[in-house]
Amino acid sequence: MIEVEHLSKIYGSTAAIEDVDFSVEKGEILGFLGPNGAGKTTTMRILSGYIPATTGTAKIAGYDVHENSLAVRRNIGYLPETPPLYPDMTVEGFLKFVARIKGVPSGDRHSxxxxxxxxCQLEDKRKVLIRKLSKGYKQRVGIAQAIVHDPPVIILDEPTVGLDPKQIIEVRNLIKSLAGEHTILLSTHILPEVSMTCDRVTIINSGKVVATDTPDHLMSHLTAKGGYEIEIEGDIFSLEPLLRNLPGITQLEIKSNSQTKRHVLLLTTDSNQEIGKDIAALIVNQGLGLHEMKRTRATLEDVFLNLITEESSLDSQEEKSLETVDTEQTL
Structure with a gap:
């Protein structure tokens, strides 16, 4: 339903986005994840027809965003980061107005x-002025205006920013309920939002896509290493070298509490090999108290930080290489 190929937007000498590629299948929720300033909003504005791309193509429901802008707008519902609301209109009056300007036939507008x-659970607010609503309800009205004409594609830019935890859960559940019937592109920099809402995720950093996959597959990129978190009690002087020499353990971190004489061991392994029983045996054989032992799993936050750190490191190396070339040419 959404196809983006080699999309770039250049302002002067600055690239807001560069060679962006991703797609969203029918009925899918794609999380568009990245830090502030990564290029998420620029991409969404191009897809919604607000601004043109410098190069590249984007299609929604088969229509080219540049060549068939009106057809694209008829097929999308768009919620920008700040909902486009008229505060002195009632909820019902505003939605009727939006339905009319979006071309919903007069006979269908009421339904x-x-x-x-x-x-959007707004029935009891239909006669309330929008300016009197809480931020959470205003966000609901924003989503309602995006879906009132029943578009096949919904684009949501940071839909839970500024909401309290209860409101975030409510909006998240609303978005999930729209999947299947609608294809949803959800922009956010809030990591739990993606893992709890989206089928797949595209991560963008500094205007470039650095990864696209399901949250589970992205996390398996790191969790293939595996790990353990272990709480023990006693003198670990003799245990530490034994653990470091145990095949499969690549990293060992110890956090100690001198008052309780307890230690938390954070172990990283280089494969999915199950070595838990070997670790436990070493601890017991050394006469130490084993209070807790659990497998650890990377979070989406770990994956996100890992990817954008790698990308930043590569960009830094490229800049240094260019500086070296420029210096050599000058000399």
């Missing part, structure tokens, strides 16, 4: 407005 309010 479409009621449907969007029902999906």
């Amino acid at each position: 479409r407005v009621n449907w969007s309010m029902e999906r």
Whole structure:
């Protein structure tokens, strides 16, 4: 439903996004993840027809964003980071207005407005002025205006920014309920948002896509190393070298509490090989108290930080190489 190929947007000599590629299948929720300033909003504005791309192509529901802008707009519902609301209109009046300007036939407007309010749980707010609503309810109205014309594609830019934990859960559940019937592109820099809501994730950093996959597959990139977190009690002087020499352990970190004489061992392994029983045997044979032992698993945050750190390191190396070439040419 969404196809983006080699998309770039250049402002002067600065690339807001560069050679961006990704796609979203019908009924799928794709998380567009990146730090602030990574190029998420620029990409979404291009997809929604707000600004043109410098190079590259983007298609929504088969229509080219540049060549068939009106057809694209009829097929998307867009919620920018700041919802486009009229504060002195009632919720129902605003949604009727939006339905009219989005071309919903007059005979269908009443049912479409009621449907969007029902999906966003706004029925009891239909006669309330928008300016009197909480931020969470304003966000619901923003989503309702995006879906009132029943578009096949919904684009949401940071839909939970500024909401409290309860409101975040409510909006997250609303977004998940729209999947299947609609294809959703969800921009965010909030990591739990992606893992709890999205089928796949595209990570963008400094205007470039650095990874696209399911959250589980991205995390398996790191979890293939495996790991253990172990809490023990006693003198670990003799245990530490034994653990470091145990095949499969690549890293050992010890956090000690001098008052309780307890230690937390953080172990990293180089494969999925199960060596837990060997570790436990070493601890018991040394006469130490084993209080807790559990496998550790990387989070999406670990993957995200790992990827953007790698990308930043590569960019830094490229800059140094270019500086070296420029210096040699000058000499």
